[in-house]
Amino acid sequence: MSRGGGSQTRAARPLSRRAVLGAGMLLGGSAAFALACGGKTRTGQVGGTAEGQAGRLAPVTTGVPVPGAGQQPKRGGTFTTVEGPPRSLDPHFDTFPANTIVTNNVYNALLTFNADLTAIETELAEAMPEQPDPVTYIFKLRKGVKFHDVPPANGREMVAADVKYSIERQSTNDPGKYQHAYYFVNRIARIETPDDYTVKFVLNKPYAPFISYIASPWTLVILRELVEQDGDLTKRAVGTGPFIFEEWQKDVQHRLRRNPNYWKKDQFGNQLPYVDRLIIKIITDPNAVQAQFLGGDLDAAGIQFTFVEEVKRRLPKANYRAQPSQFWRQMRTAPYDGEKYPHRKPYNDIRVRQALVQAVNKKEVLDIVFSGDGVVVKGPILPIYPMWELKEDPVKYDPAESKKLLEAAGFPNGFEDEMIFDNSAGEIPNNVAEVLKNQLAKIGVRVTLRGMERTAYYNKTYAYDYNLSHHVPLNQPDPDENLSSYFGRNSTFYKWGNREIWDLIDKQAETIDTTERQKIVHEVQRKICLDYPMSFIYTPNLHFFTQARVKGWFYPNDYYNGRRETVWIDPTA
Template sequence: MTRHFSTVLATALFGALLCATGTIAAPRTDAVIGMSIEPTGLDPTAAAPVAIGQVVWKNLFEGLVTIDENGKIAPALASDWAVSDDGLTYTFNLREGVSFQNGEPFNATTAKFTLERIIADDSVNPQKALYSAIESVAAPDEKTLVLTLSHPSYDLLYWLGFPAAVMVEPNSIADEATHPVGTGPFQFEAWKKGNEVTLSAFDGYWGDKPKLDKLTFRFIADPQAQAAALASGGVDAMPEFGAPELVNQFEDKAGFDVVIGSTGMEVVAGMNSTRETFSDKRVRQALMMAIDRQAIVDATNSGYGTPIGSHFSPSDAGYEDLTGVLPYDPAKAKALLAEAGYPNGFSFTMKVPNRAYAERAAEIMQAYFIQIGVTATIESSEFPATWIKDVFKDTNYDMTIIGHAEPLDIGIYARHPYYFNYDNPDFDAAMTAIADATSPDERLEGYRKAQEILAEDVPALFLYAWPKIGIWNAGLKGLWTNEPVPSNDMTEAYWSN
């Protein structure tokens, strides 16, 4: 009896040891990813919110090319490409044997359909302006796609890697927002509105199979709830943790990795230039000099983030630190207001999305403005639906605060119309020069000039570049440290234990 008991005990202990060392217990094949914002739909080619791409880009949808973690262009559904010497013809060689998740083949015909849909007169693509140089799309055979441009567009190849340019299957268009169909390694399973979206591994994927079988994107708006979900295991990762002041709780906590990276997101306080007050550059400059950007970063983001002087992130090539163009100087700010005809200040409304970073910044800016005699009334706006309608679409606002997460998006100030209602021919010319560049040096010089124009003209108050604060289970590997494109790329993710 004793011998039998000892044998059973030894076997149990040995089994437990094997499990503990991972010999028997297989690594998990699912992951739960937390996000602050639930997308309004799941078709990144038809709506603007970046939360859409953070669920489906690279996971479910793919483009002709892609952008890697280092911001470099890499092959995707196109294995290679060539650009003519005059920059007007792009020829893509497409991969063979690729199918959409509904079984339909991907080929040059479907690629042609996708791009023509983006540039069509009735297109609702949120980034349509980026692809306006495409004059025609041809599919001479099923493996070849040819783009003819009306004028050079140096950054077009980069933009073709964005979520807005992913390939779509023509028969799925009607239901794409609620039941997306792509060519990626994960396919759509379910969407529990208000809670989560679930993706599962796509058996028919053309490339390397993902190591995870199931992805769940869980939506948790409240930063305190995000921290609680991480601590309890309700989510395995918060790639963009929304509570910088709580980061230290996880820095020394066993079982968690805290990873601080960079993003291309610029937090700005946009002004409606059609409002009489904000149509005067001196007023805009005064408001810029009325606030201390570093103090805003410290107070709203626990010091995480980099003050900026233009709509450009330090992670972008060609970045210039222009915070010294209009530095914090309340006395000069008051003098400028008086010169502009507002010696006693003025009043306006800040329509602020109900996101923690924006609300915190608005309250601090409100206090700074009071010091120069300007009264700002804060009006909360539900994000994304109400804010997008009132501010982004109808431009019914005076000032707002928002993080522009689209990568390399300084060109938005040359879009007409756009919610700033900003019009500066010199800036437009700078963006044209970038498009017409024939060398990397010309391109970077163009971006430097564009930054300098905005820093002096301030169509928005440039606050800071957003950091990527990632917190996740230490056993979960393969997540991005940096975020050149807003995303939660899980295609290389796996569990190490």
């Protein structure tokens, strides 16, 4: 890595695309994909169809100025947005944007991705790390960064020991609890803190995703005293970020207030953030979200595709953009690791798994549930990352062969089972479940649907205690996150005990050369698909709106990036 400068008052410096490529951790071609889709990608444009895909995929938008760019920001006011309910406020436990929309505003990270995922920028690190050899990264920290002036931090300075503690806690090898441990577990040999402003990471081997994981919205510097006082970070949050956490009213809202001692400034030298309060309403009903946005009670919201044209018609001055979702749909069979979690019958028979996966008509699911507003996918990595995605789907839709496979496996009349899913987000998950149920019924698999409240569903999912589910996972810029976390030896979100797949996932993570890594990533995806753990179905488009009065910010390409420090309100707009 090249050295970089940057003081506490300067804008964060990005890691260039060239430097990213040199580090062996290509961001996934977001800019290239925007160009490949053709035409301009500006706010307000939905975009066209990605070539070779079934469905309509909105372009990945890069380099687009946010509303109010270049204007002198106005201070004051309240920014009100919306999200679902988090399971906790602990960034090391949770996995949903309902967490990061709070925690990314309370905490900071060493590094962070920019809004369109084309570069990595410094945050608590004053420069990109020095790298004297392939396994050593040395970060110099900004001086004078203070934790919030509330108990138990009381405004004390953030130092290297806080970074070390945070990464070590995140790396706790307790799958199902510490959800992002796979970033670093068995990868970091040691973390050294020679002084209060220096953190030295020594890895066991070269590790291509390291910088990407350091820049993840989940890799935040937390407050040790709060963990020791509360036992975890489930209910409170105290960090160094732009907003101070005040309260979490369950199923109602989160309230945060401006941090008057925040260390970061904008390009004009103004201290961030601009707004006095950040309110995050907790709403899961898409009808209610649409109604509150139309009524002016929400400043920003993701709107369900069925309501988009109505919102555009009634609020023509609102800012709008569609973009591909990182949250997509899978139909999963029973997880296993061959050790703690045995492979349940009949899913330990590859013929049964193949029969189920080949019975899923992906395009039909997308067309029925979303009217084609999205794209079918070919494997574990989405087409928004074209360098890493498979160009052809190794699995073909073939219900006739599925019936033959079930008969060969001893199920000439099919079988019965239960499919669980999170039904907390309106009618879409229920619709997906019904379509899958009907498709499986055509090969004799009779499914009972069990919709569950979100927390109960995820508790069961992360206990790996189910036979069938349909699930919304994430995709992130580095391919390792889309492989290791589901199919690797230290996976968290799913378990798959194929050792050959484990070895290939490890190999791609340790391959720094991007061309060679790409070959391995493609190979391991094909092997995963043809082991038939699940059907990789579709990803929808997301439709984001902000009111005309909202300036300085728009939804980033990474929906996990919950930061709102640059938003300001123009009451005259």
